[in-house]
Amino acid sequence: MNSRLRHDTILRHLRRSGTATVHDLAAAVGVSRRTILRDICALRGDGFTIHSESGRGGGLQLDPQSVQTTARLSVAEVFALLISVAAMRSAQNLPFSNLADAGLAKIEKSLPPDKIRDLRRMLDSLHIGQLxxxxxxxxxxxxxxxxxxxxxxxxxxxxxxxxxxxxxxxxxxxxxxxxxxxxxxxxxxxxxxxxxxxxxxxxxxxxxxxxxxxxxxxxxxxxxxxxxxxxxxxxxxxxxxxx
Amino acid sequence: MNSRLRHDTILRHLRRSGTATVHDLAAAVGVSRRTILRDICALRGDGFTIHSESGRGGGLQLDPQSVQTTARLSVAEVFALLISVAAMRSAQNLPFSNLADAGLAKIEKSLPPDKIRDLRRMLDSLHIGQLxxxxxxxxxxxxxxxxxxxxxxxxxxxxxxxxxxxxxxxxxxxxxxxxxxxxxxxxxxxxxxxxxxxxxxxxxxxxxxxxxxxxxxxxxxxxxxxxxxxxxxxxxxxxxxxx
DNA sequence: GGCTTTGGTGACAAAATTTGTCACCAAAAA
DNA sequence: TTTTTGGTGACAAATTTTGTCACCAAAGCC
Incomplete structure (x- = not known):
């Protein structure tokens, strides 16, 4: 099994069972305890927050807040989202808009520099007003x-x-x-x-x-x-x- | 060098030079011609459109439209974007909103099923109207x-x-x-x-x-x-x- | 305090995957 | 026709991933 697939499997197990021990995960996935520990380490590196506890009753726990998307958007789709959020903002005060901005900023940063320039240019040439x-x-x-x-x-x-x-x-x-x-x-x-x-x-x-x-x-x-x-x-x- | 890093390097070269031959890429990246070809194959699998031509003057060409984001959003950020687009849609007819929807649909699908349920529940409990x-x-x-x-x-x-x-x-x-x-x-x-x-x-x-x-x-x-x-x-x- | 469970680390060999080499094909241009 | 350039298959070499084992620290149980 691909290590990428294994990571998904581990996340699925953690999500379903709430708390899981390294030993159980190893048995479930079919790899050694060591490999599971290495995977947990990599997943933490990928931004997942995974709590852990030693001793009886301990184990691993995935913070549900840290679940992330893996979608890959095209530049056009990003632009469409930017327009929605920008138009929205200009129209009214709006809770959650900071969060939307943060998300879009993340998305933007993951694009190559020339595409970021394109997006900025596009937004600069976008004027929103009232008729x-x-x-x-x-x-x-x-x-x-x-x-x-x-x-x-x-x-x-x-x-x-x-x-x-x-x-x-x-x-x-x-x-x-x-x-x-x-x-x-x-x-x-x-x-x-x-x-x-x-x-x-x-x-x-x-x-x-x-x-x-x-x-x-x-x-x-x-x-x-x-x-x-x-x-x-x-x-x-x-x-x-x-x- | 990591194969992931190498893919990024190849994309950067293709973006900058417009057209590049497999031979040149191999020299630039420091791997064999065969590896570059394997990488191109994998990149196509990742959704990048890469044109190719045989013969003198041929080479590889990256379709600039196919550039994608790799950002990973949290569930809260996705929800914020959903609100923006939903509020926008309810307020006015809007070009690009189909595209924004398509992007959000992609994002949604990349989340685990329980999170998708959460998002649907959240949107169902969101009411937008005029005062x-x-x-x-x-x-x-x-x-x-x-x-x-x-x-x-x-x-x-x-x-x-x-x-x-x-x-x-x-x-x-x-x-x-x-x-x-x-x-x-x-x-x-x-x-x-x-x-x-x-x-x-x-x-x-x-x-x-x-x-x-x-x-x-x-x-x-x-x-x-x-x-x-x-x-x-x-x-x-x-x-x-x-x- | 000792025993057991459980996460975590280091080292090194075994297993698996990735990469390079080479021989060769097809298309296109000179 | 020859050269250039993308693309494929096979197999050995190089590299990375994985398993094993020995061991540590923390926490709960007796």
């Missing part, structure tokens, strides 16, 4: 569901975004612009972008955008990729050619 | 900063919470209650709890609560805990006695 009253919202439409993934790609990767835009007059135009900022004036969301054709910045209301497509500027050459095998069980993971 | 207008908010005070950690502990662990409460009349009382639900009526937050002394449920306005202390029902025996050493470099991680 001035008495604005006509009668034509507020639904937001194109395809917009979200496309928009994330364009915004996070700083690559141009192409889409159809329905102006207030009803006229349809096709645009290809460089996303610059996101302006949130509840309940409206605006994309602020540089339009190279008109050599000027423009605002685009999100619910008037449709068929968004990020413009891949440096596409990878399409070709056949053979499989990987070896000991490693992840054979089919070489990205497939887009034909 | 009826014309309510007098002139005495709205700041929320006790000590409330947050104490409240989290009590709410997440379902243990009693003791605090001082300043009633609308100004009278100070000490309470010890079982937290049941959280009622959010912006900008007010209420704690709904069972008061055993009065054998009834009561509402407590969060900004009128002070000196909150979770009542530890089953404290771990205090005692001296010797250090762990061995090969594992995490010597001082056995939790210190609270004296």
């Amino acid at each position: 001035s009253a008495h604005q006509d919202l009668s034509d507020l439409g639904p937001i194109d569901p395809a917009l979200l993934p496309a928009f994330e790609t364009a915004f996070l990767g700083q690559i141009p975004l192409r889409f159809h835009y329905r102006a207030a007059s009803g006229a349809q135009t096709q645009r290809q612009v460089d996303p610059q900022a996101l302006l949130i004036l509840q309940p409206l969301w605006y994309l602020v972008a540089w339009d190279p054709l008109r050599t000027d910045f423009r605002h685009f209301r999100m619910d008037r955008i449709s068929d968004p497509t990020p413009v891949q500027t440096t596409p990878f050459r399409k070709r056949h990729v053979p499989f990987a095998a070896d000991i490693c069980p992840y054979r089919d993971l070489a990205p497939k050619p887009a034909v | 009826s207008a014309h309510q007098d908010l002139s005495d709205l005070g700041p929320i006790d900063p000590a409330l947050l950690p104490a409240f989290e502990t009590a709410f997440l662990g379902q243990i009693p919470l003791r605090f001082h409460y300043r009633a609308a009349s100004g009278a100070q009382t000490q309470r010890q209650v079982d937290p049941q639900a959280l009622l959010i009526l912006q900008p007010l937050w209420y704690l709904v709890a069972w008061d055993p002394l009065r054998t009834d449920f009561r509402h407590f306005r969060m900004d009128r609560i002070s000196d909150p202390t979770p009542v530890q029902t089953t404290p771990f025996r205090k005692r001296h805990v010797p250090f762990a050493a061995d090969i594992c470099p995490y010597r001082d991680l056995a939790p210190k006695p609270a004296v």
Whole structure:
């Protein structure tokens, strides 16, 4: 058994039984007492708080507060969470928001430096405010569901975004612009972008955008990729050619 | 060098150089070509998208979109993020919220089943609504900063919470209650709890609560805990006695 | 005080895993 | 056609993990 799997098994046992002795764990997992002790040591290193007591009635005890996630989020997902928390904070005073911040800070720190810079840039270009009253919202439409993934790609990767835009007059135009900022004036969301054709910045209301497509500027050459095998069980993971 | 460290090194090289050949990576990292190939295979298994091309000018390329976090959040932090996103969603339509949900779903799934149940229970007892207008908010005070950690502990662990409460009349009382639900009526937050002394449920306005202390029902025996050493470099991680 | 249980450490050999070497294949470019 | 480059299989060498054993400290029980 993999040492990683064994750690999970040990945690499961500790969670279920409350208190467990090293001897029992060794028997349950099928390894020696020494190995269990080494694993406990490693788990403590991984941030789990494990209490221990000598003598009769003693044993190991996992602090339930120290249970952690192991999820791996993409940069886009982190950004989405950042927006939620930032919007929330701007809207109202909110218990737990410090904790949410702490969590996000942890998440941020676990990303490579260039991605952290990206996230900061994104947040800097995010403006949240209140819409001035008495604005006509009668034509507020639904937001194109395809917009979200496309928009994330364009915004996070700083690559141009192409889409159809329905102006207030009803006229349809096709645009290809460089996303610059996101302006949130509840309940409206605006994309602020540089339009190279008109050599000027423009605002685009999100619910008037449709068929968004990020413009891949440096596409990878399409070709056949053979499989990987070896000991490693992840054979089919070489990205497939887009034909 | 640890294989984990080597994976990080490889990712760093790929990020910096854009395209790298297996040969170059092997030289840079100081291992054989075969090992690099095995590592690439493992990284693909870990969810990284790595493109590859044969022939002159070929090499390996890391898809920047596939970069992931490795942060490990505590259950309390996850709950805080869940609140932010839930409150956000209830307040307004919001691009990116699907993505935030997807991220949170990932995080949730990486927790053990009992913790997932806890989180669901917590979210079920979380009510978000709008305050009826014309309510007098002139005495709205700041929320006790000590409330947050104490409240989290009590709410997440379902243990009693003791605090001082300043009633609308100004009278100070000490309470010890079982937290049941959280009622959010912006900008007010209420704690709904069972008061055993009065054998009834009561509402407590969060900004009128002070000196909150979770009542530890089953404290771990205090005692001296010797250090762990061995090969594992995490010597001082056995939790210190609270004296 | 002595006995037993239980966490914890150090040292060293045994077992298991990781890594290197080598021979070779397929795709792509010069 | 030759060279470059990713990828695979097999097997020995190097390295790491694990087990064994002897022993210490703390705590409870008689």
